Amino acid sequence: MNTPFYPVGTPGVPWGEAEVAAWRARLVRQRRYADDVLAALAPLRERFDVQTYGELDYDGERFPLQVVRSRGWRDDLPHLVVTGGVHGYETSGVHGALQYLRQHGEETAGRANLLVVPCVSPWAYERIQRWNHGALDPNRNFREGSPAAESAALVALLAPLKGRVLMHIDLHETTDTDESEFRPALAARDGKPFEPGEIQDGFYLVDDADHPQPAFQRAVIDAVAQVTHIAEPDAQGQINESPLQSPGVIEFPVSRWALCAAITGARFATTTEVYPDSPRTTPAECNLAQVVAVKAAIDYAMAAA
Template identity: 75%
Template sequence: MSNASPYPIGTPGHPWGASEIAAWRAGVHRHRSYARDVLAAIEALRRTFDVSEYGALVYDGERFPLMVVRSRDWRANLPTLVVTGGVHGYETSGVLGALQFLREHGLEQAGRANLLVAPCVSPWAYERIQRWNRDALDPNRNFREGSPAGESAALVALLAPLRGRTLMHIDLHETTDSDESEFRPALAARDGEAFVPDVVPDGFYLVDDAERPQPAFQRAVIDAVAQVTHIAPPDANGQIIGCPLQSPGVISFAVAKKGLCAAITGARFSTTTEVYPDSPRTTPQQCIAAQVTAVRAAIAYALGHA
């Protein structure tokens, strides 16, 4: 899907200023409840996990607590596993997949590893089904110290003590039709650039770290997810979102240079999932199941090769 018409906010060729960001924000509306969907689900996990607040966002007088779920039997001598979801609020299966994993499988590695899960990194965007935060910033390009995105800065601070001590980090995402119909056109308009349409990959794929590649780890996750939903084929140029394939269903970025979430911990094994929920070949529940399967496969491989 593509959209070649001019974006309705801003002047082509000119980056947005404060007035354009305000106009964009005025058109963004709440569609769902973080408290009902996420906080209530996390509250129910207190029976078996340590649950705490690692920060809060205050937007327009409304407070959004940022929540983390940890193993209750955390031990310094055990390997650490990190799962993050909802970095982009519109990517629903990442949030619901992280929560379902905790409910159904969160104790499977008890006594063998420490588990840390941040199920919804961007609650304001989750409620509004948006990629950006309130300030029209993409959290997944801003994971660094001193980040201007509050969502990113809070998670960086939470995970800083684990940097270089984390065995596995999996970050759960989606690629949707709205990437081409809304989010990439908005990005081009915000930055004063021309929008160049692309093709949304039809299926699940992974993003490896080009500077710290782990191809066998990526293949293990892809093989497991292929039992749940279909893997994205390459486009006519043999690529996925403009990147050559490392292996079927796997591409790679320099994730740290791009400020992506999967680079925060410096984990030995790291990956970013991408599910395509708009495909006629899958369902919302299959997308959630694909995220859960990816987490379990990533953990199994990492612990088997620790």
């Protein structure tokens, strides 16, 4: 299959600062973090503690990073963590997290501490992009000393909870632009040939290959299957080039790859993947799938605690 080379850089040559600047110059702001996220958080201040845990400053554009915590936080209670918007283009992760807070955020009051970061990457959210300002993928950089400011800020926020978190769910999407834009850009950035892949239609989960929790993953899949369709494997029996752990569940080396769901070392952790480009779904259904996934994950973890 002949694929046109990505329109930034030279084939076979990794990007330098000039190429990153050229890539950035192609991007256009398409929505506003202040309107979509900060404004949505304002009314939640009546019921939750909403705080700024850091700030991004990219060429004079400033983005306050927001965390929502349950009121009456007690260190002796289980900790529940929800993250969204690690990749800015994955819309339902952001809006699903906000919807969960509005509809269900107080259901564990007095029984667990809830911490929600609805939009980890606001600069990328505005531009509907996977990478941050420096053409780095935050979801390969959640570690101490991270070169991605978004990742470093979240790692610092969650560091006091590491090893004490009962459940962490990280809300993502897989879209057609993964194949048309983001994977070609990755190949170009790294000076490698682009190898086309296949995107499966439907919702799926990613477990940590080094710390699998198959019963937990199954409970989340069973709940989400009531509101949207679950991805079927391809002809090789895989989703995203990975074999199935069980229907709708694959495994990545989440901890070794420094992915978001591994930050906290949670007993129960998962990454959702919604497919909003399916003709069988809608944006509202994708948001609902994220909400149901969060609720099912918390219900399972609390029952097992």
